[in-house]
Amino acid sequence: MKPIPLILDCDPGHDDALAMILAAHNPALNLLGITTVSGNGGIAKVTLNARRVATLANIKVPIAEGAGKAILGAIEEASDIHGESALDGAELPEPKIELSALHAVDLMAKLIKDHSEPVTLVATGPLTNIALFLKMYPQLKNRVAEIVFMGGSASRGNRTPYAEFNIWMDPEAADVVLRSGLPLTMCGLDVTHQALVTKEIFTALEQMGTPLSSTIIGLLKFFAKTYDEVFEMPDPPLHDPVAIALLIDRSVVKSRHVNVQVELSGPLTRGATVVDIYQRLGEPANCNVALDLDFDKFWSMMLEAISKAAIKA
Numbered sequence: 001m002k003p004i005p006l007i008l009d010c011d012p013g014h015d016d017a018l019a020m021i022l023a024a025h026n027p028a029l030n031l032l033g034i035t036t037v038s039g040n041g042g043i044a045k046v047t048l049n050a051r052r053v054a055t056l057a058n059i060k061v062p063i064a065e066g067a068g069k070a071i072l073g074a075i076e077e078a079s080d081i082h083g084e085s086a087l088d089g090a091e092l093p094e095p096k097i098e099l100s101a102l103h104a105v106d107l108m109a110k111l112i113k114d115h116s117e118p119v120t121l122v123a124t125g126p127l128t129n130i131a132l133f134l135k136m137y138p139q140l141k142n143r144v145a146e147i148v149f150m151g152g153s154a155s156r157g158n159r160t161p162y163a164e165f166n167i168w169m170d171p172e173a174a175d176v177v178l179r180s181g182l183p184l185t186m187c188g189l190d191v192t193h194q195a196l197v198t199k200e201i202f203t204a205l206e207q208m209g210t211p212l213s214s215t216i217i218g219l220l221k222f223f224a225k226t227y228d229e230v231f232e233m234p235d236p237p238l239h240d241p242v243a244i245a246l247l248i249d250r251s252v253v254k255s256r257h258v259n260v261q262v263e264l265s266g267p268l269t270r271g272a273t274v275v276d277i278y279q280r281l282g283e284p285a286n287c288n289v290a291l292d293l294d295f296d297k298f299w300s301m302m303l304e305a306i307s308k309a310a311i312k313a
């Protein structure tokens with residue numbers, strides 16, 4: 001089976017950092033490039049973090065900076081969860097990976113144009129860059145195999161009672177993606193809240209005993225502390241790598257193909273994904289929604305990628 005070509009659009013972010021490692025160090029995937037979008041932190045912070053993580057974890061692909069605000073201009077940082085740097089908790093190396101001279105959207109277009117087969121776009125931050133790409137390069141839409149995004153929820157939210165952070169940050173961008181007609185897979189909080197960093201996982205990381213695993217332990221301990229303070233969740237959910245894991249092995253999640261729309265105007269519900277599990281609205285299904293996770297399969301992929309990244313470094 002040929003490795004799946006993909007571009008990762010992210011806002012590192014603790015869980016984004018682990019998604020980068022999984023995307024770069026699994027043989028089933030061919031990571032063509034990384035693009036950044038403001039979300040967990042401002043665009044300068046998340047872009048520096050992406051370059052630092054790439055240096056730390058031996059990820060040698062082009063990295064390009066993307067949108068610094070949502071389509072309608074919103075900017076917010078999730079420093080209550082990810083800290084002031086948007087990736088607090090461990091000493092990270094000065095970046096050795098140069099930043100591409102291209103804007104994220106133009107790098108996406110170049111990589112897709114230059115690749116011999118359709119490319120999968122994976123988004124683990126707000127969908128601003130993905131929406132801009134679809135609008136600016138409509139002629140390349142047929143070269144996109146699928147869009148897989150971590151975001152939304154079929155139940156409650158985390159940034160507001162009903163909106164998940166990535167979608168809440170840029171609901172207009174999510175609307176463009178949901179109406180694109182492309183194959184879509186949504187990894188919302190329903191499935192990502194099962195990807196918990198448990199004590200057993202920390203023990204497995206400690207047993208690795210590499211400089212990379214100990215840096216990751218520092219990052220995840222910070223993430224665990226803030227998640228417990230804000231959401232009373234002692235074991236933090238590692239949201240973003242779920243979107244990568246399902247590309248490696250679709251059986252890592254159980255999904256349903258249903259209609260998903262996003263609320264754009266509700267004063268209390270703006271940014272909520274309306275996941276019509278039982279098709280009550282009678283609208284056509286447009287999105288695979290991942291709902292259940294195979295915890296053991298997920299973590300064996302994740303831990304294997306971390307140990308492989310350490311060896312290459």
Ligand code: RIB
Nearest residue numbers: 013015124125165166239
């Ligand atoms: O709601 C969780 C999502 O928001 C994750 O992608 C996390 O990194 C933040 O971007």
Ligand code: CA
Nearest residue numbers: 013016124125
């Ligand atoms: Ca993210």
